Amino acid sequence: MGLFDNAVPGGNITKPLMIALGALLVGKMLGGGGSAQQQAPEPAAPDNTGADGGLLGGLGGLLDKLKDAGHGQVADSWVGTGQNQTIDPGSLGKALGPQVIREIAARTGLDEQELLKQLSNALPGVVDKLTPNGQVPPRNQLESLFGN
Template identity: 50%
Template sequence: MGFFDDALNKAAPGGNLAKPLIIAAGALLLAKYLHGNDGAPAPAPAPAPASPPVPQPSAADQGGGLLGGLGGLLERFQQAGHGNVIDSWIGNGQNAPIQPGTLGQVLGSQTISDLAQKAGINEQDLLNQLAQNLPNIIHNLTPNGRLPTPNEVGQ
């Protein structure tokens, strides 16, 4: 998985992310936990942005794997009213920050619990690490300001 590995290595200063974060980010972005509602109520629709968002294929169009995970993550942020945050990570400008609590709301408690268990760390530590590093990981996985194509991921 060179494309994914390269993005993780570029995401943190020195190119080294802690093993639990790599496990959690990998699980999150490989779509294992993004297909389905964890029982949380559907969020209210987000207000229309001032500028049109970058068009992105839906998670259903992307299938599984990394592209499905990225698409599913994008949909979760949009549905939770934080599409502008993840759009900044995908875009070529500065990455907007996200607070751990907000990230937890976007992903849902069951997803966070599953990821923390898989990574072998507590939920708050996982959220803190993801909030700090996920913007750079997503930014590095979308170097052209959009979700990558299957051919780009395969290279």
């Protein structure tokens, strides 16, 4: 997980957080173990898997969701150069939506509040690392970073 080691406060990404990030950004790890079988759409939420991966359509879909929820300036700070702005767990939860949060919490074994706390701490640094030139990378590049 070397790429992400310095992306979050404290330096290390735990396995549940990596599963959550993978579910949001690339659609992998939705079943919790990382096997190829998990690429199939989830029956409980077939409309949530975006064409570019992830529950919200990959990294681009996540950024769009944040912008749609009024957090465009925050999301842009993660992609662009300069200081990353923070997002509080409650705002992140509202932007992602309760169904997405419930699904990721179930997959990771974290309760929803802990999941949102960890994601709000990790996402600014992770998105910043994934977009070093201010560009959202293609899905296959994201997938390779998550080891799938």
